[in-house]
Amino acid sequence: MGIDSQWFARLYQDNYRSLVLVAYAMTNDLGDAEDLAQETFAVAYRKRGQVAETDSPAAWLRTVVVNLARKRWRRRSLLHRLLIPRAEPSPPADIGAEHAELHAAIGALEQERRAVVVLHYLADLPVEEVAAVLRVPVGTVKSRLSRARAALAQRLTTEVGHD
Structure with a gap:
C-alpha cells in the first residue's frame, strides 16, 4: 500500500x-x-x-x-x-438527556472497564480485537465487560430509581 x-x-x-x-x-x-x-x-x-x-x-x-x-x-x-x-x-451540549446518564455512568467506571466498554460497544470491536488493542487476554476482556455491565446496570438503576 x-x-x-x-x-x-x-x-x-x-x-x-x-x-x-x-x-x-x-x-x-x-x-x-x-x-x-x-x-x-x-x-x-x-x-x-x-x-x-x-x-x-x-x-x-x-x-x-x-x-x-x-x-x-x-x-x-x-x-x-x-x-x-x-x-x-460537562458533556457536549448536543448530547441528549438519555445519553447523558449513560455517558456519566460510563465515565464513572474505572479506566480498565471503561476501555473495554468503549472499544466493544461504542467502537463495535469484537472481544478478540479489544483484547489485541489492550494487550490483554480475551478472558480478561470478557471479565471486565461482565463487571462493567453489572456496574453500569447498578448505577443506571439507582439513578432511575432516584428520579
Whole structure:
C-alpha cells in the first residue's frame, strides 16, 4: 500500500471521528478526545510506513489512541492525588438527556472497564480485537465487560430509581 498524501488524508477522514468517539468515552472530555485523536495522527504520520504495512491501519490507530488515553489518565490520576482536583467536565451540549446518564455512568467506571466498554460497544470491536488493542487476554476482556455491565446496570438503576 502506498503512503502518499492522499492515502494519509483518506486514513484521517475514515478514522478521525471514531477515534474521537473512543477517546471521548475514555476521557469524558471532548477537548481531550480531539487532542488525543490529533496526537494519534501525529504519531501515525511519523510512523506512516509502519501503519501502511499493518493489516488494519484502523486497528493500529485505535491501539495508539487507547494507549495515549491511558497514559493521560495515569498522569492526571497522579496530578489529582497531588493537586487540587479539577472540576468535572460537562458533556457536549448536543448530547441528549438519555445519553447523558449513560455517558456519566460510563465515565464513572474505572479506566480498565471503561476501555473495554468503549472499544466493544461504542467502537463495535469484537472481544478478540479489544483484547489485541489492550494487550490483554480475551478472558480478561470478557471479565471486565461482565463487571462493567453489572456496574453500569447498578448505577443506571439507582439513578432511575432516584428520579
